[in-house]
Amino acid sequence: MTDQIKELIKAAKERAVKETDSEPEPALTSAVDWPVDCKVGLGLEGAVACETTIGYVNGSKGWLIYRGLDCFELSEFSTFEETSYLLIFGKLPTQKELDEFKAKLGKYRVLTQEEWDAVNALPLGKGHPMSDLRSAVSVLGLLDPTSEDTSVEAETEVAIKLIAKLPVITGIVARTRHGEKPLQANPDLSLAADLVRMMSGNEPTEEDARVMDVCLILHADHGMNASTFTSMVVNSSLSDMYSSIVAGIGSLKGPLHGGANEAVLKTLEEIGSPDNVDAWYKKAREQKRKVMGFGHRVYKAYDPRARVLHPLAELLSKRDPKIQSLYEIAVKLESAVISELGKEKKIFPNVDFYSGIVYAAMKIETEMFTPIFAVSRVAGWTARVLEYLKKNRIFRPRGIYVGPAREEYVPIDKRG
Ligand SMILES: CC(C)(COP(=O)(O)OP(=O)(O)OC[C@H]1O[C@@H](n2cnc3c(N)ncnc32)[C@H](O)[C@@H]1OP(=O)(O)O)[C@@H](O)C(=O)NCCC(=O)NCCS
Structure with a gap:
């Protein structure tokens, strides 16, 4: 096994x-x-x-x-x-x-x-x-x-x-x-x-x-x-x-x-069936909603962790028709996202996309x-x-102040 x-x-x-x-x-x-x-x-x-x-x-x-x-x-x-x-x-x-x-x-x-x-x-x-x-x-x-x-x-x-x-x-x-x-x-x-x-x-x-x-x-x-x-x-x-x-x-x-990962599973449950993926995705895009489990600050290619978790999710999903349905929704959603955002913005599944299915199984x-x-x-x-x-130095970045430099202090009874 x-x-x-x-x-x-x-x-x-x-x-x-x-x-x-x-x-x-x-x-x-x-x-x-x-x-x-x-x-x-x-x-x-x-x-x-x-x-x-x-x-x-x-x-x-x-x-x-x-x-x-x-x-x-x-x-x-x-x-x-x-x-x-x-x-x-x-x-x-x-x-x-x-x-x-x-x-x-x-x-x-x-x-x-x-x-x-x-x-x-x-x-x-x-x-x-x-x-x-x-x-x-x-x-x-x-x-x-x-x-x-x-x-x-x-x-x-x-x-x-x-x-x-x-x-x-x-x-x-x-x-x-x-x-x-x-x-x-x-x-x-x-x-x-x-x-x-x-x-x-x-x-x-x-x-x-x-x-x-x-x-x-x-x-x-x-x-x-x-x-x-x-x-x-x-x-x-x-x-x-x-x-x-x-x-x-x-x-x-x-x-x-x-x-x-939690949000992904909730999304897949919300979609409910592989047949609903296209309509759900279209609406999510119209609402400018982020699709959970996709995108990454660093990865502009398929996340290697998701590559490993995807086949494991498929393997474990066979245990239970409900999980199998979630897996099928995920695969269809992945293909919808990649065909649009994969090309446009290099957005691919990240580690969280398939881990939830593995745990749910x-x-x-x-x-x-x-x-x-x-x-x-x-x-x-x-x-x-x-x-x-071992080579510690306290972290201390700066914030760029963009507020006014000097405002007059107005007593509370004079504030409008
Ligand atoms: C991971 C994440 C926070 C990275 O954020 P970031 O580097 O700040 O990237 P941004 O949020 O600025 O996204 C860049 C662009 O891609 C789009 N985008 C990023 N992730 C997206 C997603 N999951 N679904 C749809 N569009 C997405 C953004 O809308 C933005 O588009 P714009 O340039 O037209 O405004 C972001 O991709 C995200 O919120 N993903 C969903 C949550 C998630 O899965 N997190 C787990 C990370 S391991």
């Missing part, structure tokens, strides 16, 4: 190479000579924040690379644990290093009684699960006596704790929302398999565990995206790792970022999609925070 997943990923990679062959190969890295001359657009488009060896996104070729390794190969052969090690420590681990890292993740995954009681005492389930997650990470920070130590060593240990603990909190959030009993971690399982178990209450199938592992690998890092940058900005004041990750979760929550509630994204992205957030911490 997992061989079939490998074959699907391999074929997705072959398509990616074929379709972007004519795009020029850019120089991968070059030493930065500060200050850098660059043209900055709104939303800091084009701005350069730092040098990094963690990950590289090439928008015209559709490349996503972690520490020199292609995301297609990582999703075919790696695991989320190994990929997290790669992001944090800068190289693939030896078997011994991986075993030790997994043992540590397993140890931290089991919440202490104090952590368990504190997280479960929160008023979870009243708002969005991302707000629950944000609050729970904050509480874990309160309980960690090392949290105020901002040395690279101490923050690295906190990074590992957070990678281990986010799946457990996500499981608690997923279950308490519906009055179900939360589950403690099982360190004998892979992080991906345990995440599925702690959310659903059932031992995952081999297929579900591997697909979740691939999803976590693909979402782990993605350049200087909003939530990563947010985490780095917070840590650059030498605040602390928990505050930085709490802020990253807050940023990821929005529908223009991680929240898009695993019977995961729509509101939990973005917390799963956070479970994965915490590896990238922490890796980049740690990298920046």
Whole structure:
């Protein structure tokens, strides 16, 4: 079964190479000579924040690379644990290093009684699960006596704790929302398999565990995206790792970022049937509505993560006619968007377009999609925070003041 997943990923990679062959190969890295001359657009488009060896996104070729390794190969052969090690420590681990890292993740995954009681005492389930997650990470920070130590060593240990603990909190959030009993971690399982178990209450199938592992690998890092940058900005004041990750979760929550996967599924449900796609799309364009799951600041080619997730969504959709219908709507919508906006504006599906179908096929509630994204992205957030911490300089861009220079102060009783 997992061989079939490998074959699907391999074929997705072959398509990616074929379709972007004519795009020029850019120089991968070059030493930065500060200050850098660059043209900055709104939303800091084009701005350069730092040098990094963690990950590289090439928008015209559709490349996503972690520490020199292609995301297609990582999703075919790696695991989320190994990929997290790669992001944090800068190289693939030896078997011994991986075993030790997994043992540590397993140890931290089991919440202490104090952590368990504190997280479960929160008023979870009243708002969005991302707000629950944000609050729970904050509480874990309160309980960690090392949290105020901002040395690279101490923050690295906190990074590992957070990678281990986010799946457990996500499981608690997923279950308490519906009055179900939360589950403690099982360190004998892979992080991906345990995440599925702690959310659903059932031992995952081999297929579900591997697909979740691939999803976590693909979402782990993605350049200087909003939530990563947010985490780095917070840590650059030498605040602390928990505050930085709490802020990253807050940023990821929005529908223009991680929240898009949730919005995609709602869109597909709103469309309702493949027969309604053309009319829905025409109306959306007339209303100048953005189609969720499409477009990207960096990718002007097909997002490689969507290339992998598309065939996995197709594979899993066969389990349930309702999901199959959502998949068929998605395929038709993709073709409508690409035939117009693909040509005009280089808008293609992004990572969020097919991930929702994959999760829905695993019977995961729509509101939990973005917390799963956070479970994965915490590896990238922490890796980049740690990298920046080693040569830290507080972030401090400028705003261009366009208001009046000097106004006269008018007493309140004289204001019109
Ligand atoms: C990802 C996103 C925020 C990137 O934003 P950005 O780099 O600021 O790009 P803009 O929003 O300025 O879009 C550039 C142009 O493409 C259009 N466009 C971008 N994404 C679009 C979408 N999903 N549907 C329709 N049109 C889109 C914009 O309307 C704009 O057109 P204009 O030049 O005629 O005004 C944006 O594409 C988006 O909102 N997508 C939908 C949400 C989503 O899927 N987010 C997940 C990202 S992984």
